[in-house]
Amino acid sequence: MSDYQVLEMGGLDEWRGHYGGFTPEKSRDGRRVVDHELTMQYIGMTANAFEPGEEAGYWHVHERIEEVYVFLAGRGQMALDDDIVDVGPGTVVRVGQGVFRTWRALPDSPEQLRWLCLRAGGQELPEVPRRQPPRPRAPVPVELNPQDATLAAYERGARQYAERTTTAPAPEVAALLARVAAGAHVLELGSGPGRDAAAVESAGLTVDRTDGAAAFVDAQRAAGHRARVLDVRADDFGGPYDAVFANAVLLHVPRADLAGVLATARRACRAGGVLVASFKKGEGEAWTQAKLDDPRHFTYWDEAGLTAALTAAGWIPEQVAESTLPESAERWITVVARNEASASL
Numbered sequence: 001m002s003d004y005q006v007l008e009m010g011g012l013d014e015w016r017g018h019y020g021g022f023t024p025e026k027s028r029d030g031r032r033v034v035d036h037e038l039t040m041q042y043i044g045m046t047a048n049a050f051e052p053g054e055e056a057g058y059w060h061v062h063e064r065i066e067e068v069y070v071f072l073a074g075r076g077q078m079a080l081d082d083d084i085v086d087v088g089p090g091t092v093v094r095v096g097q098g099v100f101r102t103w104r105a106l107p108d109s110p111e112q113l114r115w116l117c118l119r120a121g122g123q124e125l126p127e128v129p130r131r132q133p134p135r136p137r138a139p140v141p142v143e144l145n146p147q148d149a150t151l152a153a154y155e156r157g158a159r160q161y162a163e164r165t166t167t168a169p170a171p172e173v174a175a176l177l178a179r180v181a182a183g184a185h186v187l188e189l190g191s192g193p194g195r196d197a198a199a200v201e202s203a204g205l206t207v208d209r210t211d212g213a214a215a216f217v218d219a220q221r222a223a224g225h226r227a228r229v230l231d232v233r234a235d236d237f238g239g240p241y242d243a244v245f246a247n248a249v250l251l252h253v254p255r256a257d258l259a260g261v262l263a264t265a266r267r268a269c270r271a272g273g274v275l276v277a278s279f280k281k282g283e284g285e286a287w288t289q290a291k292l293d294d295p296r297h298f299t300y301w302d303e304a305g306l307t308a309a310l311t312a313a314g315w316i317p318e319q320v321a322e323s324t325l326p327e328s329a330e331r332w333i334t335v336v337a338r339n340e341a342s343a344s345l
């Protein structure tokens with residue numbers, strides 16, 4: 001039989017009815033020492049409930065034990081050495097070794113203060129989760145790297161993406177047309193359904209439509225356009241082009257790889273050529289399942305980070321500025337940069 005146990009402690013409103021402690025002298029109402037009831041190996045846990053205004057009444061410290069207090073209901077305070085921390089539902093407080101601690105429920109707490117205290121014995125936990133095989137059908141795909149998973153999401157959802165995307169060209173098309181004359185040859189990365197390419201072509205430019213997802217390339221070919229599969233992470237970009245256009249595409253590139261991809265784009269661009277691209281503005285990275293059924297991974301950028309990546313790739317930034325439209329749920333940055341070096345560099 002698998003090694004697990006189940007204990008029903010009752011709902012939060014029943015916890016005050018518990019009575020317990022580590023020794024009979026230290027036992028009190030509203031405390032349950034769960035590790036006296038389950039055969040815990042490495043962690044201990046108490047479940048606790050204080051009436052409004054009730055205090056622990058003592059300070060204590062551990063030399064080896066690390067504790068995590070998880071507050072679930074009510075309002076209270078923890079004193080940690082010289083600090084006081086307000087706690088309430090959702091507050092998690094880790095207390096390291098050597099910190100003196102005590103706590104109380106505030107007199108005007110709207111309900112009993114209830115929390116779990118988890119403690120472990122000052123030794124590193126074994127890295128069990130990392131040794132497990134990937135979980136099947138996890139909400140975030142763990143079996144692929146984020147960029148492969150994102151590309152796979154576009155492969156499966158190309159038609160859905162086209163149906164759910166406005167047919168109005170992106171504002172970045174105007175930024176491109178303001179800088180590149182009719183007759184120019186443009187490389188578009190991540191064309192998707194080809195909405196922007198159509199707008200650029202109708203202004204008299206030639207567009208090489210490309211995408212990392214074969215499903216988009218196939219759909220464009222079926223509509224009579226020339227298109228090729230180009231994965232920005234690995235493939236040759238060709239060229240030299242007068243401009244490289246990438247609307248909402250390079251936001252799928254990992255932060256550490258962006259300068260390298262931008263350098264490849266610059267080598268595909270003639271001297272004096274231009275890059276126009278857009279990115280989501282923000283911090284960190286995130287998965288989202290908005291728009292497609294499968295999750296896609298995004299890297300968020302700020303102006304300083306994009307400027308640094310462009311410069312590292314040899315582009316001269318002309319514009320790196322927020323371009324969020326009033327109706328947009330997301331914030332955006334538009335990038336315009338010039339290649340002043342020879343395309344052969």
Ligand SMILES: C[S@@+](CC[C@H](N)C(=O)[O-])C[C@H]1O[C@@H](n2cnc3c(N)ncnc32)[C@H](O)[C@@H]1O
Nearest residue numbers: 154190191192211212213230231232247248249
């Ligand atoms: C948010 S969509 C934007 C599509 C189009 N530019 C638009 O504005 O409608 C991102 C596009 O990037 C493509 N893409 C994602 N990862 C890519 C990669 N590694 N190489 C090339 N294209 C990629 C996707 O297939 C998709 O067409």
